[in-house]
Amino acid sequence: MPTAIIADDERLMREQLRARLTEVWPDLQVLAEAKNGEEAVAAVRDHRPDLAFLDIRMPGMTGIEAARHIGDACHVVFITAYNEYAVDAFEHGAIDYVLKPAEAERLAITVARLKQRLGSKPSDLGALLTQLSAKLESAGGATQRSHLQWIQASVGQQLRLIPTAEILFFTSDEKYTRVQTESFEALIRKPIKELIDELDPEQFWQIHRGTIVNAKAIAGVTRDFRGRQLVLIKGHTEKLEVSRNYTHLFKQM
């Protein structure tokens, strides 16, 4: 008798799939249910099923990551309600999938195909999964903006997110980087060298090996008695030295 596990973080969805599968594939024995990726991997290891139905969006380990861990231990079928990211792989039939809510007619087609596949060894989906997880990540929405919008820093006892637009400048301070806003300063561990690559170059200028300044916060440039250029900051008394490599930023037009 063919066996399977079902993984979805929502109970209703697991129950529905189980009910439909019983309808269109009475022989199939569901050995276990899992609520997240980790549990799915563990269930496959413990129960050694022929099939694993995996929801893509699950807490902790996603269905795609779980599929990677499962490897060729069993055939993988993805479950998805709406997939903005994986359409291609699914439509080309490279990966089996079930659309939520599971409908009997549609599921019957998938099941027919799965029955054929059961005889063969599970194929290696490695490359496809890498592709899928890249799509999933970019569709996840967290990485649409390439530049840093927030700096995560400790202010006193509190961990806070400081919007980069409110930062006047960064200076390196031995092991730490000092983050200065109009009203407070904070220390972070990320060095100037890394910050400059992640900040928006239009808005943040490096003026010294150890200094990045918000262009919008620059009030003017002056020189000290030794002829060094100093940047004056709006709303702050500190003057920031411009090293020779960066003086071109402040040349007269």
Place this chain on the structure above:
Amino acid sequence: MTVEGEGGAIKISPEFTQDPEKLALALDKVRDQIEEIVESQIEEQIAREARRYRETTGDWLMSFVMLLILAGIIVKVVLGGKKRAERRAEAATETAAEESLKRQLAEAQLKTMQAQVEPHFLFNTLASVDYLIETEPSTASKMQKSSIQYLRAALPQMREGSTTLGKEVQLCRSYLEILKFRMEDRLQYSLIVPHGLSSAQFPPMMLQSLVENSIKHGLEPKPEGGSLTISADISNGRLRVTVADSGLGFAAAGISGSGVGLANVRERLAALYGGAAQLSIEANSPSGTIVTIEVPYTFEADGRSDAKASA
């Protein structure tokens, strides 16, 4: 009429004291006469003063005044050009600032529009309702009602300007009700918003963005789930609305750096209120995130309809 004014003394004939109407007329007349006398006296006095002033001051004053006027004209001609240029520059800066503000607002509105109803949320919800119809019809009906309420509130939120906190909280309540059906014991939520603040003005879809953010990045990805609390209070005449969750927290959730949802909220606040609004994000203890929006406290005069909506 026998009203007489003689040497400042005014006599009223006794016949008037018997007829109040006639008396009133007579009194009016008297008042007019007194006013006339006083005015002419004042005018005379002013004329006298002016004469004395002209006599004591010499011609030098006249020439000094002329000189002053001349100097004034010269200064005005010289400075006029500069002032005009400055005014033009100022006007140009103002227009530019206004334009950029308008653009920001339009962009922010567009982003809100795009963030309206997440398809993933919608499809998953519909899939759940579908199953509940067969298994637990009464729960399905409840969930369906929450969905309708949510969509009704979320979709016409395109209206510009502000709505009330009561309506926004109601929208979040429907959203959380739906998620509660789906996430079950992985989600606990509470709304601690004093009823008196229902009519406070609040920008549309902002609270919803914070709640969605908490769910999406904080609670949904956390295997054991957690709790979410919406609260509101007035502090120093400002309305403070807080969404606190016990989710993964911004460090683990990876929203630090380039979190788009929160950046949008921040931009919208800046476009709507300038410096008068604030968005602060802190780590919650032992885990999770606390996001607070602070805006000036103003309320809708007609608070009744809102009270009804949030009842």
